[in-house]
Amino acid sequence: QQQVKQSPQSLIVQKGGISIINCAYENTAFDYFPWYQQFPGKGPALLIAIRPDVSEKKEGRFTISFNKSAKQFSLHIMDSQPGDSATYFCAPTGSTLTFGKGTMLLVSP
């Protein structure tokens, strides 16, 4: 049983465009919703996270949108840059946590 579904698997966006990655989960006990960013040869690092008491959080060009009733949250990258090219993971968290399978983002110059 797949608890976390992340989509798309890969994404190519032009520089300056908007990148959108989605994460759907089943466990209603999750109460912390982070996105991690991973560059080749490095470990994942927290990019942005949200708690379920708000529906949106923005940090610079990165925004999380959270829909509790639909059990979904998404990452929006505005004005995408080549330096944003990386793999992104959602990892909804409660007493346990589960990583999505990742989205490889390529931002073309």
Added chain:
Amino acid sequence: NAGVTQTPKFRVLKTGQSMTLLCAQDMNHEYMYWYRQDPGMGLRLIHYSVGEGTTAKGEVPDGYNVSRLKKQNFLLGLESAAPSQTSVYFCASRPGLAEQYFGPGTRLTVT
């Protein structure tokens, strides 16, 4: 603070050999985790620990053992390495209900 460190960074083993991967964190975190990362599979949890002296199985524990004798260290052991254990291994720690801090990874090849 060094954060989360992993030793070694690279290793090549022959089938049947054993080895131990060391993870150390200097942030006084209670929770520690071992993951493996394979292409297209994301991060899969091998074992985890919620405190010194405790360990628990994750999603893919077979062929691995762990120990957490000290709060700052979490060891992952392979008793008899198999080619299927060729992977990149990541250790992570977290203080509680918050972000995980990852180490730089260990690239293991089993021939």
